[in-house]
Amino acid sequence: GTHLNKKMSTSEAAIRPDETTRSPLRTLQILFELASDPAPVSLADLSTRLNLPKTSLFRLMKTLESGAYVTSVPGGYKLGAESLKLGAALVQNREFPNCALPIMQSVSDACGETIILGVLADNRQDVLYAEVVDATKPLRFISKAGTTHPLYGSASGQILLAHMPPAELETYLSNVQLRKHAPGTIETVQALRDKLEQIRTTGISESLEGLVEGVYSVAAPVVDMNGKVVGGLSISAPSSRALRQKKKLAEL
Numbered sequence: 001g002t003h004l005n006k007k008m009s010t011s012e013a014a015i016r017p018d019e020t021t022r023s024p025l026r027t028l029q030i031l032f033e034l035a036s037d038p039a040p041v042s043l044a045d046l047s048t049r050l051n052l053p054k055t056s057l058f059r060l061m062k063t064l065e066s067g068a069y070v071t072s073v074p075g076g077y078k079l080g081a082e083s084l085k086l087g088a089a090l091v092q093n094r095e096f097p098n099c100a101l102p103i104m105q106s107v108s109d110a111c112g113e114t115i116i117l118g119v120l121a122d123n124r125q126d127v128l129y130a131e132v133v134d135a136t137k138p139l140r141f142i143s144k145a146g147t148t149h150p151l152y153g154s155a156s157g158q159i160l161l162a163h164m165p166p167a168e169l170e171t172y173l174s175n176v177q178l179r180k181h182a183p184g185t186i187e188t189v190q191a192l193r194d195k196l197e198q199i200r201t202t203g204i205s206e207s208l209e210g211l212v213e214g215v216y217s218v219a220a221p222v223v224d225m226n227g228k229v230v231g232g233l234s235i236s237a238p239s240s241r242a243l244r245q246k247k248k249l250a251e252l
Contacts, residue, residue, distance in 0.1 A: 026052065026060055031069065031083055040076035100131060100222065104233065107252050108133045111245075113237040114141045117222065118156030119230065121148050125172070127157035130231065141215045141236045152192055153181050155207040155219035156232025161192075162199040163221060163229035169196075184209030204250055205232065208239060216242035218249050 029050055034041055043061065047054045061077060064070040068080040079087075104115040114135040118127040126148040135141065151157035151172070161169060173189050184207065186192045199205045205219045219234035235249050242249060 023060060026050065027064065027069075030057075030060060030064065031079065034070060034077060034079045035083070035087070040073050040078050042076035045076065098131075100231070100233070101133070104131060104133045107233070107235065108136070110252055111235060111237075111249060112136045113235050113242070113249070114143060116143055116156060116217075116234045116236060118154060118160065118219070118232045118234065120151075120160050124168070125151060125176075127151050127154050127160060127232070135237070137241075139238055139241070141212070141238060143236065149211055150179070150181075152176060152178060152186055153207075153211040154234070155205045155210065155217035155236075156234040158195060158199055158205040158207065159219045159221050159232030159234075160229065162196040162205070181211045182209040182213045182215075186210070205234075206246075206250070214239050216246070218246075 030046065033046060033049055041049075043054055043058060046052075046061075047057050050057070061070060061072075065072060065077075065080070068082040069086075070077045070083065071080040100117050104117060108115045112135055115133040116129050117131040119130045120126075121128040127150075128148050129143060129145050132143050132145045149157060151161050161172065164172065173192065176189065176192075178185070178187055178189070178192070180187065186195060195205075203220065207217045207219075209215060210217070215236055216239040217234045217236040219232040221229045222231035222233050224230045235252060237249070
């Protein structure tokens with residue numbers, strides 16, 4: 001560290017990382033400032049807020065602009081397309097499915113059965129159980145978060161299919177191989193079409209022994225803030241008990 005001593009005392013050198021290691025942090029501070037301000041922010045203003053010399057700030061802005069993370073507009077800078085994508089990804093990652101747990105817990109408290117949050121798996125053929133709240137009753141349906149099942153077989157999967165974009169649904173229906181998993185599995189594409197139509201009308205999906213013998217499930221759509229269906233929330237229970245309280249479960 002001798003060459004640093006000419007410019008500053010050793011203690012200062014120890015606590016001040018050099019500019020190269022600091023610039024990633026600067027970058028995020030810049031993006032945060034722009035994100036917190038609906039109006040464009042000028043270079044001078046940013047320089048004051050971040051306590052950064054205009055010359056080095058300008059270099060950073062140019063780099064960020066080349067990657068479309070910021071864009072220069074009359075009056076200064078605004079967030080670019082890539083930053084907005086990053087923001088959306090962060091929100092999706094953080095809020096869903098974690099934010100569903102309190103709701104799942106309250107549904108579970110009301111009925112004591114297994115509550116499953118199903119989302120579309122990456123292959124877009126299966127439902128992925130993103131979160132599971134186990135039933136409190138001794139005789140219960142047990143499932144684990146992280147497991148996948150064919151969309152046509154599960155109540156939450158059928159919810160996702162019912163709200164899939166029409167073109168994607170048609171592709172799915174023309175390629176799907178319907179395997180019989182349990183006595184109640186849907187056996188023909190036409191029956192599946194009818195079922196999806198019924199789900200769109202009633203708003204819920206019921207499945208009796210669709211995947212597992214002796215299990216009844218009822219699911220409802222989970223909608224994001226733009227009104228897009230992003231999941232299906234299902235209550236699954238032993239059919240012997242569930243069928244007696246079918247109406248109550250559907251109302252939940």
